[in-house]
Amino acid sequence: MPSTLVEKLAAVVGPDHVATGVALSPYVIEGRTPEAAVFPGTVDDVRAVLGVAAALAVPVVPWGGGTAAGVGMPTTWSGLVLGLGRLNRILEHEPGDLTVTAEAGVTIAQLQAALGAKGQWLSLDPPDADRATVGGVIAANASGPRRHLYGTARDLLIGVSVVTAEGEVVRGGGKVVKNVAGYDLPKLYIGSYGTLGIVVEATFKLRPRPDDERFVPVMLSSVKDAGAALRSVMGSDLVPTVLELLDADAARALGVTAAAALVVGFDGLTEQIDWQATELARIAAAHGGRTGAALGGGATARLATAARDACPAAASVMRLSVLPTQVAETIEHGGAAAKARGLTSAWSAHAGVGVVTAVLAAPDVARATDIAAVLGEWRGVARAGGGFATLEWAPLAVKASVPVWDDLGAAGRVMQRIKAELDPNNLLNPGRFVGGM
Amino acid sequence: MAPLSNDRKRALRPELDALVGTDGVLSDPDELLVYESDGLTLFRALADFVVFPRSAEQVAAVVKLANREDLPFVARGAGTGLSGGCLPAEGGIVLSLMRMNRVLEVDYDNQIAVVEPGLVNLHLSWRVGPQGYYYAPDPSSQQACTIGGNIANNSGGPHTLKYGVTTNHVLGLEVVMPDGEILWLGGKTRETPGYDVTGVFVGSEGTFGIATKIVVRILKKPQAVKTVLAVFDQVEHASAAVSEIIARGLVPAAIEMIDHLTIQAVEDAFGCGYPRDAAAALLIEVDGLAVGMDAQTERIVAACRERGARDTRVARDEAERQLLWKGRKSAFGAYGRVSPAYMVMDGVIPRTKLPYVLGRVNEIVAAYGLRVGNVFHAGDGNLHPNILYDPRKPGEEARVVQAGAEIMKLCADVGGSISGEHGIGLEKADFMPFIFSAADLGVMARLKRAFNPTNLCNPGKIFPTKKSCGEVAVGYRPHPIEAKGLAQRF
Numbered sequence: 007m008p009s010t011l012v013e014k015l016a017a018v019v020g021p022d023h024v025a026t027g028v029a030l031s032p033y034v035i036e037g038r039t040p041e042a043a044v045f046p047g048t049v050d051d052v053r054a055v056l057g058v059a060a061a062l063a064v065p066v067v068p069w070g071g072g073t074a075a076g077v078g079m080p081t082t083w084s085g086l087v088l089g090l091g092r093l094n095r096i097l098e099h100e101p102g103d104l105t106v107t108a109e110a111g112v113t114i115a116q117l118q119a120a121l122g123a124k125g126q127w128l129s130l131d132p133p134d135a136d137r138a139t140v141g142g143v144i145a146a147n148a149s150g151p152r153r154h155l156y157g158t159a160r161d162l163l164i165g166v167s168v169v170t171a172e173g174e175v176v177r178g179g180g181k182v183v184k185n186v187a188g189y190d191l192p193k194l195y196i197g198s199y200g201t202l203g204i205v206v207e208a209t210f211k212l213r214p215r216p217d218d219e220r221f222v223p224v225m226l227s228s229v230k231d232a233g234a235a236l237r238s239v240m241g242s243d244l245v246p247t248v249l250e251l252l253d254a255d256a257a258r259a260l261g262v263t264a265a266a267a268l269v270v271g272f273d274g275l276t277e278q279i280d281w282q283a284t285e286l287a288r289i290a291a292a293h294g295g296r297t298g299a300a301l302g303g304g305a306t307a308r309l310a311t312a313a314r315d316a317c318p319a320a321a322s323v324m325r326l327s328v329l330p331t332q333v334a335e336t337i338e339h340g341g342a343a344a345k346a347r348g349l350t351s352a353w354s355a356h357a358g359v360g361v362v363t364a365v366l367a368a369p370d371v372a373r374a375t376d377i378a379a380v381l382g383e384w385r386g387v388a389r390a391g392g393g394f395a396t397l398e399w400a401p402l403a404v405k406a407s408v409p410v411w412d413d414l415g416a417a418g419r420v421m422q423r424i425k426a427e428l429d430p431n432n433l434l435n436p437g438r439f440v441g442g443m
Numbered sequence: 444m445a446p447l448s449n450d451r452k453r454a455l456r457p458e459l460d461a462l463v464g465t466d467g468v469l470s471d472p473d474e475l476l477v478y479e480s481d482g483l484t485l486f487r488a489l490a491d492f493v494v495f496p497r498s499a500e501q502v503a504a505v506v507k508l509a510n511r512e513d514l515p516f517v518a519r520g521a522g523t524g525l526s527g528g529c530l531p532a533e534g535g536i537v538l539s540l541m542r543m544n545r546v547l548e549v550d551y552d553n554q555i556a557v558v559e560p561g562l563v564n565l566h567l568s569w570r571v572g573p574q575g576y577y578y579a580p581d582p583s584s585q586q587a588c589t590i591g592g593n594i595a596n597n598s599g600g601p602h603t604l605k606y607g608v609t610t611n612h613v614l615g616l617e618v619v620m621p622d623g624e625i626l627w628l629g630g631k632t633r634e635t636p637g638y639d640v641t642g643v644f645v646g647s648e649g650t651f652g653i654a655t656k657i658v659v660r661i662l663k664k665p666q667a668v669k670t671v672l673a674v675f676d677q678v679e680h681a682s683a684a685v686s687e688i689i690a691r692g693l694v695p696a697a698i699e700m701i702d703h704l705t706i707q708a709v710e711d712a713f714g715c716g717y718p719r720d721a722a723a724a725l726l727i728e729v730d731g732l733a734v735g736m737d738a739q740t741e742r743i744v745a746a747c748r749e750r751g752a753r754d755t756r757v758a759r760d761e762a763e764r765q766l767l768w769k770g771r772k773s774a775f776g777a778y779g780r781v782s783p784a785y786m787v788m789d790g791v792i793p794r795t796k797l798p799y800v801l802g803r804v805n806e807i808v809a810a811y812g813l814r815v816g817n818v819f820h821a822g823d824g825n826l827h828p829n830i831l832y833d834p835r836k837p838g839e840e841a842r843v844v845q846a847g848a849e850i851m852k853l854c855a856d857v858g859g860s861i862s863g864e865h866g867i868g869l870e871k872a873d874f875m876p877f878i879f880s881a882a883d884l885g886v887m888a889r890l891k892r893a894f895n896p897t898n899l900c901n902p903g904k905i906f907p908t909k910k911s912c913g914e915v916a917v918g919y920r921p922h923p924i925e926a927k928g929l930a931q932r933f
């Protein structure tokens with residue numbers, strides 16, 4: 007059968023755009039090699055490829071930049087990797103409309119460069135911008151520090167084209183910034199990890215580039231103080247774009263020395279930033295802290311990955327979603343839980359929106375029981391406060407004992423019905439997402 | 444489906460009384476009349492019952508009874524909708540949520556509030572205002588419309604240019620599903636596992652279930668606000684100024700446009716200080732930090748001047764600001780002074796197409812021998828042409844509907860949408876093929892089936908009634924409920 011699959015794919019996209027054998031090594035997930043990888047160059051070819059896969063009942067693993075390929079469970083059968091890298095054109099950018107339409111394989115860096123040339127930007131700053139693609143960022147709902155003010159894909163994506171499991175092209179939303187015609191299909195595909203359809207084009211709303219931008223670190227003497235300072239900043243007149251809380255290790259990765267730190271970002275007119283920086287210093291002092299020199303460009307770019315950079319030998323990465331007022335406690339309890347088992351951890355948070363990244367380091371993998379226990383306790387901390395935890399990255403051995411995804415509750419039944427309606431034969435990334443979807 | 448026989452109606456009444464109390468059920472046709480239409484009076488339909496539940500459990504009990512009896516049901520907020528969204532099917536049950544109007548919880552530190560669906564939009568801002576907070580989505584109907592209705596229609600308002608529409612402010616929902624199950628979609632935290640079912644529920648126009656609790660974001664009030672009135676002798680110049688402001692790196696909180704006819708109506712009625720002879724005026728508002736406010740205002744004034752503004756005026760104080768906004772907000776009322784009736788359209792276009800489309804709208808309406816006033820969210824490209832007419836003149840209303848359909852087609856043809864905030868409802872269901880293919884509508888239908896498999900929850904809305912989705916209808920055709928004489932236009 008594999009040869010039939012490969013031949014049929016080659017007939018659609020040409021033999022140069024089908025990978026087999028050793029050429030598949032970049033697409034191995036958790037030791038599983040797909041049967042083939044295919045790289046269609048047009049939306050019509052994506053449709054045809056899905057037709058081939060559906061006819062042979064081979065599951066399809068959509069692939070953008072591969073930056074989130076390890077998220078979730080490995081698919082039950084790693085059939086066909088569908089690489090979207092050749093769909094890499096920016097289709098339409100009309101600066102006066104503040105909208106852009108791009109194909110799924112365009113990288114975020116490529117998009118920002120084109121928009122920047124016209125004085126605009128997409129106010130979304132996921133990590134790995136050089137590799138992360140438009141389609142992948144939508145599918146994984148990737149975001150970065152600036153989400154504090156500017157939101158996530160759900161606030162910026164206004165239209166989407168998707169190839170369905172049956173190989174049909176479906177459009178949702180549109181190209182205008184305000185639109186309530188029909189159901190909000192773009193929301194459906196954000197964060198769906200390629201399990202409901204393959205995003206081939208997306209339209210975003212844009213912002214003009216601000217005059218100026220600055221990231222100010224606040225050094226504090228404990229995580230608890232950082233939590234209190236966070237609360238004060240949120241209740242103040244400041245309008246930060248970024249509000250990150252970091253423990254000592256994550257702060258050090260940015261070149262900031264403190265028991266805990268806030269990094270507060272501002273943009274706009276220089277006089278607005280100056281005023282806010284002064285006000286921030288006043289708030290910091292009230293919590294026994296002080297502001298430092300603005301972060302340099304390099305540190306700013308590393309803000310999203312500070313906790314990871316602090317732990318090169320990461321054993322697992324967990325993402326916890328809690329209320330902003332719970333962030334400091336979550337970090338304190340979580341850090342203590344790791345310590346109690348002789349493991350180290352590093353923490354950073356998009357604190358103003360309560361999204362915490364926790365990295366667990368382990369000297370050797372033999373500590374599997376301890377690793378699983380700590381991750382279980384972390385999830386317990388989030389759950390106790392009404393929040394959720396996702397095991398964002400971990401070796402398969404860890405995933406085997408700690409569920410990747412959190413419990414869906416009763417809403418899971420609705421989600422299962424959505425999956426059954428849109429991918430009835432379970433062809434798209436089967437088994438990867440929460441609840442086996 | 445058809446209205447219930449008198450016998451069945453009499454038999455069901457005591458059951459409903461037992462579920463929501465005798466003071467919570469209407470079944471007398473005279474009383475039901477109040478609920479036969481919403482803000483779009485073109486369509487009317489009578490329910491068998493209107494009930495007024497006080498809790499999610501009561502909503503669920505009524506929904507289960509409707510399922511048992513195979514009766515259609517629909518949620519209703521304040522009934523200010525402009526697309527016929529909360530109209531009952533032929534018979535069935537209307538669930539009015541006006542008794543579920545409490546603010547259940549406000550968490551200032553985390554900037555969220557939990558409210559019941561019948562809460563009036565503005566009342567939330569009143570409630571959190573003393574602490575320095577507000578609820579950002581501000582439909583012009585905010586003194587009356589409910590947050591439940593806002594959720595269903597994903598409502599916008601003047602300040603959505605900067606702050607986004609309803610969906611950007613909703614984190615979670617307690618929902619009575621169309622089968623009567625009570626469950627939560629989303630929650631209080633920003634990320635919840637699985638698909639964004641909250642995001643698809645918002646904007647589903649009451650067809651995915653009934654929201655009974657809503658978690659919304661509340662925002663800190665901006666430190667300062669400045670409002671500019673820019674006056675133009677040509678509509679094209681006003682349109683170009685909108686793009687110019689944005690090109691200068693500014694995102695104002697609001698950019699509203701008011702045209703000549705509307706200015707005259709407003710001045711006749713209320714005297715808000717707009718120059719009567721202007722072809723168009725822009726009302727531009729910036730908000731945020733006090734520092735930098737003057738610099739931003741200067742940039743806006745410069746942009747308007749460069750694009751040919753004849754005059755610009757910055758409101759000196761809150762009283763003057765309120766007066767300028769009064770001109771914008773009372774436009775609908777003012778039309779009543781110059782015309783016996785008007786019909787408000789709601790379309791969206793790419794901002795850069797404004798000059799062309801406004802010109803075409805005037806031509807289309809003129810070709811039908813009618814007049815149009817435009818007052819709209821120019822910064823978002825969200826048009827509101829208001830076609831003025833006299834319902835007593837035979838044939839005039841049909842011409843309004845035809846002109847409206849042509850305007851919708853125009854919006855679609857320039858790459859826009861047939862609704863920016865009022866929803867599709869009954870009114871625009873047959874226009875959906877202007878912008879969506881059969882495949883697009885097919886996925887929407889599947890999504891609907893996942894939530895509402897029996898189609899008892901608000902049937903007949905959003906989806907075109909025609910068999911062939913590809914076929915494009917321009918012009919008015921009687922809606923099925925009208926054709927059967929069960930509803931009427933006036």
Ligand SMILES: Cc1cc2nc3c(=O)[nH]c(=O)nc-3n(C[C@H](O)[C@H](O)[C@H](O)COP(=O)(O)OP(=O)(O)OC[C@H]3O[C@@H](n4cnc5c(N)ncnc54)[C@H](O)[C@@H]3O)c2cc1C
Binds near residue numbers: 523587590591650
């Ligand atoms: C003068 C005027 C100005 C307006 N200005 C604006 C504006 O600026 N921006 C704008 O967006 N709209 C505007 N509107 C339209 C209207 O006010 C909005 O659509 C509003 O959100 C409707 O709220 P409502 O409570 O009146 O809902 P209703 O009209 O009662 O119902 C609207 C829809 O919501 C559904 N629904 C109601 N409650 C629930 C619930 N709890 N769960 C699920 N579904 C529910 C109904 O079934 C129906 O489909 C205006 C209307 C008027 C009359």
